[in-house]
Amino acid sequence: MLTLRDEGLGSWLHRRARTRADRPAWSGAGEPPVTYAEAARRCDRVAHGLARRGIRPGDRVAYLGPNHPSFLEALFATAAAGAVFVPLNTRLTVPELRHQLDDSGATLLVVAPGQDAGGLETGTVTVDDLDDGVDAGPPGLPITHADPAVILYTSGTTGAPKGAVLTHGNLTWNALDVLLDVDVRADERALVYTPLFHSAALGMVTLPVLLRGGHVALQPSFDAATVLRRVTDERITLMFGVPATYDAVAALPEFDAADLSSLRTLLCGGAPVPVATIRTWQDRGLVFLQGYGMTEASPGVLLLDAEHATRKAGSAGVPHFFTDVRVRTPDGADARPGERGEVLVRAPHLMDGYWGRPDATTEAIEEGGWFRSGDVACVDDDGYVRIVDRLKDMYVSGGENVYPAEVESAVHDFPGVADCAVVGVADERWGEVGRVVVVPAARARIDPDELVAFLRGRLAGYKVPRSVVFADHLPRTPSGKLRKNEIAATHGGRGEQSGDPGT
Structure with missing residues (x-):
């Protein structure tokens, strides 16, 4: 031996x-x-x-x-x-x-x-x-386990990417969390098409499946038709994707008739998951699990378990088994149910620090080992956490905080919307107001007035965007996050409804 x-x-x-x-x-x-x-x-x-x-x-x-x-x-x-x-x-x-x-x-x-x-x-x-x-x-x-194993660079949406140092122990503890909470089996056939240089593909699928003894089927890049074909032909059991990739597969004409009976678990994360995306896959009788994580945590933090996947749809779930999470208000207290605050994480799979950046490490990890995520969330009465948005993406309209992800989720429910992003733009009266950038689905025609009226029936008045513009696509990071800086630079400023609403 x-x-x-x-x-x-x-x-x-x-x-x-x-x-x-x-x-x-x-x-x-x-x-x-x-x-x-x-x-x-x-x-x-x-x-x-x-x-x-x-x-x-x-x-x-x-x-x-x-x-x-x-x-x-x-x-x-x-x-x-x-x-x-x-x-x-x-x-x-x-x-x-x-x-x-x-x-x-x-x-x-x-x-x-x-x-x-x-x-x-x-x-x-x-x-x-x-x-x-x-x-x-x-x-x-x-x-x-204390030795460094991997340096993963963050997406760099707010500046130069920083290298998160993940130890052998970090990656092992994260894999154990996934094995415990996702029920990964030894006969898994996992399709990995999201990039392995991204922490989710590596930490949430590849390493746990290999630790358990399953089979990792690699795909060089995402192509919706190829993904669907491999799922049916190779009897794939497990898959991770971001909302945009799941939406693209579900939009295929052959999706409704495809044999998806081999799929046991679908994991989704990397960006806020629209409820409409979750429903599309749950309507096929599949276990669709939304999660929340970050490169610095190897990456798993929260997971919505299969038992509550329907009743708590839209929530990111509860902390993984070996993970502790706080939602802290600006005054330093733990948020009460329904109250918003910043997500803090402490876990054995939390990074050792940022490579060569002791200043950034000290800024991010507080005394007691709590990592400041920069994400805003609220907790319900059952302890389930819903991610609201990034602190940096929030804007203030008439003294009220507006979280774009909440507005984007409502926009996704409007017929004909393939993708969208909400950014704050300057306004003389309110300080800032929202602008929604919409990517129409193929052959869809979206009337801006109808969209705004639709949102007024679902959101408080101060949350409803004051202008609608259209785009062919929205820039995203490899992990699926919207590049809000680029979107704001391209579509920011003051103005009225504009653009071609689709053909």
């Missing part, structure tokens, strides 16, 4: 291969699955290849590429080598990528097959370059 000194992610494949050696661990799109035993041997060889390249414990190894088996091979090999894995966002520009490479101090860049790394000075290799084909067993380093 193999004795392992490694407590971290680098040992997971060997530990799981003890009972599921011949079961599939992962597969790429259109590729045969790799078993746990094969994956363990491959990652051992790549870990030794990293050492031959001069990588030592604590060094940073970056990765650039779409969802592909080489991502997971590089992740587990880097962990086994005692180094720190830094996955990069493939949608960034070369200067943005270079900033993250420089900021993390990465000395090696691993790229996916066919990935262009032009303009990046860091030494570049593929996983195949690191594998000499000689099985030498695991490196055998004494890695502990």
